[in-house]
Amino acid sequence: MTLGEKSIRFDFDKANIEPQYRDILNRIAGVLMTLKGYSIYVYGYTDDVGTQDYNLKLSGRRAQAVRDSLVLAGINPGLITTKGFGQSDPRVKDDSPQGRAANRRVEIGIVDSRLLFQPLREK
Secondary structure: OOHHHOOOEEEOOOOOOOOOHHHHHHHHHHOOOOOOOOOEEEOOOOOOOOOHHHHHHHHHHHHHHHHHHHHHHHOHHHHHEEEEEOOOOOOOOOHHHHHHHHHHHHEEEEEEOOOOOOOOOOO
């Protein structure tokens, strides 16, 4: 899921969700609660300021904050997996303040987890 300009962004060195993003997360949760057979992956990222180890932990806290918000909105916590990727995979390769801000983000993946099974044919 790509939210474009409305993506969930974070202030420098913060993992708290700003009030303007709570409505987006509530709307996502509202849509998902009407569906069945899916899993949610929440991936956190940071900018390139700070150590790799610190940023990995910070990105994990950002992903966890989004997960907690989705659970608070009614999503089953068993459906959500989180992972922090630190400063890897920047959205924008730019060392300007605007570029770094774009990289302090969380991405949400919604995966159809239903599997189709077909009986094996005996030979």
